[in-house]
Amino acid sequence: MAEFDLAASFIPSLHKPASLLPIARHRQSLLYLIETYPVTIVVGQTGSGKTTQIPQYLEQAGWCSDGKVIAVTQPRRVAATTVAIRVAEEVGCKVGAEVGYSIRFEDVTSAATRIKFLTDGLLLREALVDPLLSRYSVIMVDEAHERSLSTDILLGVLKKILKKRPNDLRIIISSATLQAEDFLNFFKGDADAEPKVEKSDALTLDELIAQGSSNNQGADAELGGSIGRIINLEGRTYPVDILYLEKPAEDYVEKAVQTVFDIHTKEPDGDILVFLTGREEIDTAVQAISERAASLHPRAQSLMALPLYAGLSTEQQMYVFEEAPENTRKVIFSTNIAEASVTIDGIVYVVDSGYVKLRAFNPTTGIETLTATPVSKASATQRAGRAGRTKPGKCFRLYTEASFQSLEEATVPEIQRSNLAPVILQLKALGIDNIVRFDFITPPPAELVIRALELLYSLGALDDYAKLTRPLGIRMAELAVEPMMAKTLLSAPSFGCLSEILTIAAMTSLGGNIWFHHDGEKKRMESARRKFAVEEGDHLTLLNVYQAFVTKGRKEAKFCHDHYLNFKALSRAVSIRAQLKRYLERFGMNVEESLSSSNANKQPLSVGGGGGPDKGEQIRRCLTTGFFAHAAKMQPDGTFRNVAGGTVLHAHPSSLMFNRKADWVIFHEVMETGNKTFIRDVTKIEKNWLVEYAPEFYKIQR
DNA sequence: GATCACCTC
Secondary structure, three states: OOOOOHHHOOOOOOOHHHHHHHHHHHHHHHHHHHHOOOEEOOOEEOOOHHHHHHHHHHHOOOOOOHHHHEEEEEEHHHHHHHHHHHHHHHHOOEOOOOOEEEEEOOOEOOOOOOEOOOOOOOHHHHHHHHHOOOOEOOOOOOOOOOOOOHHHHHHHHHHHHHHHOOOEEEEEEOOOOHHHHHHHHHHHHHHHHOOOOHHHHHHHHHHHHHHHOOOOHHHHHHHHHEEEEEEEEEEOOOOOEOOOOOOOOOOOHHHHHHHHHHHHHHHHOOEEEEEEOHHHHHHHHEEEEEEEEHHOOOOOOEEEEEEEOOOOHHHHHHHHHOOOOOOOOOOEEEHHOOOOOOOOOOOEEEEEEEEEEEEEEEOOOOOEEEEEEOOOOOHHHHHHHOOOOEEEEEEEEOOOOHHHHHHOOOOOOOHHHHOOOHHHHHHOOOOOOOOOOOOOOOOOOOHHHHHHHHHHHHHHOOOOOOOOOOHHHHHHOOOOOOOOHHHHHHHHHOOOOHHHHHHHHHHHOOOOOOOOOOOOOOHHHHHHHHHOOOOOOOHHHHHHHHHHHHHHHHOOOOHHHOOOOHHHHHHHHHHHHHHHHHHHOOOOOOOOOOOOOOOOOOOOHHOOOOOOOOOOHHHHHHHHHHHHOOOEOOOOOOOOEEEOOEEEEEEEOOOHHHHHOOOOEEEEEEEEEOOOOEEEEEEOOOOHHHHHOHHHHHHHHH
């Protein structure tokens, strides 16, 4: 052993100098393409520096003169903020000065901001106010290959804007290899028919550029016509060996555990990342590792298993980033969250189950399903790549090579498997009336569009000609909640319960992250939850929780801890509520704040006041005006049937109605998982309210 | 009688 360890006496720099990134060599080519063509597709492997460097190159090249801004969109909030912080550091300014970011509830930009990172959903919102997005000279859509709902809509909207701003707007799409040509073809579209107006000297330059950047220059030039080009930026990743099973595994969770032990006993140092589909599998696997790790030789390196999924608290998620203790190998069992959203350093081995849980909306039943589905080739490749970030790695696929070959090339984009009511409402508000003729990069199935149009019509957002109604439809589009809740909010003044519905809207947008417990505290959490329970159902219970939080829990961290409440989620509810309130006030609605439920333990909402219908009933009536399509009747066996009668629905175990009697109910959400269909956020109503508030809808049903 | 992948305005 050497006394002087060279590696230990140097501290590696946190960030690579920008000039050493592979992208630096392509600077001139990039700027040339962006100057010359309206659209540039950047194929950048991870580590190429595209997100951090391209906006800086553009700013230095003068794309922000006359006060214009460069926008870079991200599908996720964390990405928008972390990248902005990083670029501000490189530029040498404060975040919010020349470099800033903007996400919901956090606008860290100023008049000086020239490079702005934001979520693609927020940029779409900006288009409602500024339809041509005229303050931007360049819009870069990052991670477009992920094909999120917002990215897809944004691409369609940008194509439309480009026709109106052909000379002063530039679009950059960053994509994985597989989809680059699709994006270019999309923007080419009907530009195809126009004669090519390519300058001859540009062509020669193209050839020069393409030699350094693209391996099939001839095809690309032909492909892009006058609209754009594809440029390849090599990344900085290490090779990953892919290994397959010889024959299929019967139980991939068990096989994953065995594979982890094989790696641990036979392969050199390096942490392991295992992709499974959900919480249950992950908990099982973590348990199995902990049990069997005891059988390892006492002097051998030990094995530490950690779970990773979105449902964990931030604190619990942080463990995966910590270095393992001395003489210990870390193995992380994760959902798809580690495929793109969360990056863990030091992973050398990936074990891929080959499955992912995907959501799909059934337009016939109106029910969302969440099912384990084989991954796509693109997804499997992305997972494998997680092993080669710091040194060469290995990926163990728990399926055969033949199975891999039979996988779909790419995951079906969200727009083809989602409830499109919010999408269509948004498009209509952007002035896109003819949904069928809208230029989607991949069009959604007609059944999804029809179902969405029917719902929006029944809510009163669209008229007989499928035009957005005024003011109802326009206002629904502006509110950042799903259409049924937007309708409920806008009905609330006539029921005298706007303050309460604002709270309920904010609480339901949290998507069930309100209660929170560690291992072995389940019973105590359940009894804490019962303290807030209101007989009429989950919505009024949520109202109680919120009231208790703002009166007590916000000041005292102990309150949340003692009642097993998620402080972060409830704080977010406060922000959402405030934002919704601002919108309603802008519509001219007066929000009188009532403290109808300041005493959380007394159920004052059920008690009638002053002879008229009580507040609780008004709230439940109001909810019916938005959620009439989500109605069900309880059967003697405690399950529910929807109005059509065909579907058996179960109250979700997190619902009050899980173990209570009811007759008719409305619910916020319905989802089929495995072999059961669950309804969440359930509230009792009267049957005749359905006909009273949705006469046409219930006429059609008969 | 026993629980839902990941995001976002």
